[in-house]
Amino acid sequence: MGLAAFGKPDLSLFDGIAELTDDGYRLVHGFADALRRRFRVRQKNEEITEYHKNLAATAQFFLEEAVLRVAQSVSRRCKSRNLALAGGVALNCDMNYRLINSGCFDKIFVQPAANDAGTALGAALEVAAIKGGSTSNLKLYHAQYGPSYNAEEIEALLIESKIPYRKLTALSEVAKLIYDGKIVGWFTGRMEFGPRALGGRSILANPAIKGMKEKINRECKHRENWRPFAPSVLSEYCNEYFENYHYSPFMLMTFKVKEDKREILQSAIHIDGTARVQEVTREANPRYYELIKEFHKLSGVGAVLDTSLNDREKPICLTPRDAIQTFYTTGLDVMVLENFLLEKEVSGQRWKLVESRFYGTS
Numbered sequence: 001m002g003l004a005a006f007g008k009p010d011l012s013l014f015d016g017i018a019e020l021t022d023d024g025y026r027l028v029h030g031f032a033d034a035l036r037r038r039f040r041v042r043q044k045n046e047e048i049t050e051y052h053k054n055l056a057a058t059a060q061f062f063l064e065e066a067v068l069r070v071a072q073s074v075s076r077r078c079k080s081r082n083l084a085l086a087g088g089v090a091l092n093c094d095m096n097y098r099l100i101n102s103g104c105f106d107k108i109f110v111q112p113a114a115n116d117a118g119t120a121l122g123a124a125l126e127v128a129a130i131k132g133g134s135t136s137n138l139k140l141y142h143a144q145y146g147p148s149y150n151a152e153e154i155e156a157l158l159i160e161s162k163i164p165y166r167k168l169t170a171l172s173e174v175a176k177l178i179y180d181g182k183i184v185g186w187f188t189g190r191m192e193f194g195p196r197a198l199g200g201r202s203i204l205a206n207p208a209i210k211g212m213k214e215k216i217n218r219e220c221k222h223r224e225n226w227r228p229f230a231p232s233v234l235s236e237y238c239n240e241y242f243e244n245y246h247y248s249p250f251m252l253m254t255f256k257v258k259e260d261k262r263e264i265l266q267s268a269i270h271i272d273g274t275a276r277v278q279e280v281t282r283e284a285n286p287r288y289y290e291l292i293k294e295f296h297k298l299s300g301v302g303a304v305l306d307t308s309l310n311d312r313e314k315p316i317c318l319t320p321r322d323a324i325q326t327f328y329t330t331g332l333d334v335m336v337l338e339n340f341l342l343e344k345e346v347s348g349q350r351w352k353l354v355e356s357r358f359y360g361t362s
Contacts, residue, residue, distance in 0.1 A: 001092055002227055004060035005272040007053030013038075014062060023073035025066035048224070063089070064098045075104040082107045086122075090114040091195065093254040093276045100246050100253065112143040112250040113194035121193075142284035143198050143250060146191025147318065154320050154337050163324065168339045171287070175294035177334050178206050178304060183216060185309055185335040187323040188287055191316070196251040197308035198278055199232060199288030201316050201323075203332065205267070206295075207231055207305040212267035216305075219331025222312040229307045230276040231268035234292050237302035238279050241265065251278040251306075268305040278306065 011020075017034045018027050028034055042052065071083065083105040090096070090110045100108050111118055125135050158165050168174065178184055186202045197203075203220060205212050214225045221227070230251050231241075239245050242255035254274040257265055262273065269275050282289045296302045309317045311330055317323045320337050327335040327342060335342040 001060060001094055002270070003048070003053055003056035004094070005057075005270055005274075006226065007050065007055070007057030009058045009061035010054055011058060011062065013055060013058045018062065020062070020065055020069065022069065024070040025062070060092075060094060063092065064095050067095055068098055068102055071099055071102060071104050081105055082109070084109045086111070086114050086118060088115040091252065093252055094274075096253045097255065097274075101244060108246075110250065110252045111140055111194075112192070112196060112198070112252070114252075115195065117194065141249060141281075143193045143196075144190040144200055144285065145193040146200070148190040149320050149338070151338055151340075154340055157320050157324070158337075158340060158342075161324065163342060165337075165340045165342050168336070168341050170294075171291045172294045172297075173341070174291055174334075174336055175298055178204055178295055179298040181206060181209055181212075182333040183212075183220060183331065185323060185327055185332045186288075186291075187309065187317065187320065187335070187337045189285070191318060194250070195308075195316075196230075196278070197306060197316060198249075198251060199280065199285045199306070201309040201318075202232075203307045203309050204232075204291075205305040206299070206301075207266065207268040207303055208264045208299060208301055209267060212305060215331075216307065220311070221307065222330075226271070228270040228276070229268050229305050230278060231265055231303040232278045232280050232288070232292060232306040234289065234296065234302040235279050235281045238277065241303070242275070242277060245277075247279060248277045249279050249281070249284060251276050253277065264299075264301045265303060268303065 016028060017031065017038060018025060039055070067089070074083075083099070085096070085108065091114055096108060096110060099105065111121065113121065128135050174184060184204045186199070186204050189200050192198045192200045203216065205216060213229055216229065217223050217225050217227055233241060238248075241258060241261045243258055245255055246253065248255070254270075254276050257269050257273055257275050262269060265275060280289050280292060292302065292304055295304055309323060309326060311326060314326075317326055323335060323337060324342075326332070333344055
């Protein structure tokens with residue numbers, strides 16, 4: 001999905017393997033074997049070529065067209081104007097955007113763990129229904145259903161590990177650090193359910209700073225520089241920042257960023273001018289909402305750059321110990337563990353380099 005924006009689709013790459021039909025798509029018999037014969041596995045650290053980019057663009061285009069045709073077929077046969085999606089493919093944000101703008105449905109719902117992990121939620125709902133419980137009026141408006149850790153547990157770990165820390169007095173302190181260009185690890189409340197970081201286990205930064213995406217990819221995530229990040233946006237600014245915006249609380253839809261807002265969100269925007277949006281409300285995540293609100297007071301930007309709190313090929317941090325390990329093995333400047341703040345010392349010379357790179361000062 002991310003690489004597709006750099007290439008051009010060429011359906012001839014799929015000749016004899018898969019084809020689009022009026023009501024969806026058709027795969028050849030022995031599809032998996034056909035794929036293996038046609039394409040080889042890209043080796044780790046192998047250079048990404050135009051061929052790889054075009055293949056990604058082709059796969060993304062085929063997926064969107066196939067699912068759109070299936071949806072059109074479904075909408076012709078069903079009376080409902082609402083669509084719920086599940087399965088790992090439903091995590092494809094660009095596809096979901098195409099669906100919501102197709103006119104086939106008024107509302108689309110994708111739960112935040114639409115991949116295999118979501119079967120746990122389905123199993124719980126099934127048992128509730130069997131036991132006679134009512135599930136018809138349940139509303140999933142946040143994804144914070146994982147474990148949490150209290151202040152006593154976190155402070156005991158910091159003391160045991162002999163790690164210097166200080167207590168936060170206000171969220172405005174964290175907002176100021178983000179505004180000043182620091183990369184902040186954010187560990188608070190219950191962990192998110194699903195693969196997206198939604199303000200519980202996140203890496204946060206100022207989206208208006210040029211080069212911040214490349215800096216985080218290089219120093220914190222240790223992955224390719226083209227990989228995009230997402231903006232977590234205060235609910236009241238979503239329509240102001242994005243074209244044809246629809247409710248997107250779980251970072252599962254992309255939207256075109258309005259031309260006059262691209263500079264202030266530049267490091268949370270993909271090369272094609274889109275962003276994978278998380279709408280943040282006070283109801284769903286009050287502490288995260290207040291943090292972004294404080295950042296807005298300083299910057300005039302109602303959003304922060306957000307990515308998951310983990311290094312490359314590692315799972316999202318579950319425990320405070322995971323977060324501390326990530327803090328000291330990546331280029332994070334600050335770690336917020338509930339109301340405790342850890343900072344790395346930055347030499348004056350290095351900070352001058354940071355200022356020069358991001359703010360254009362000498």
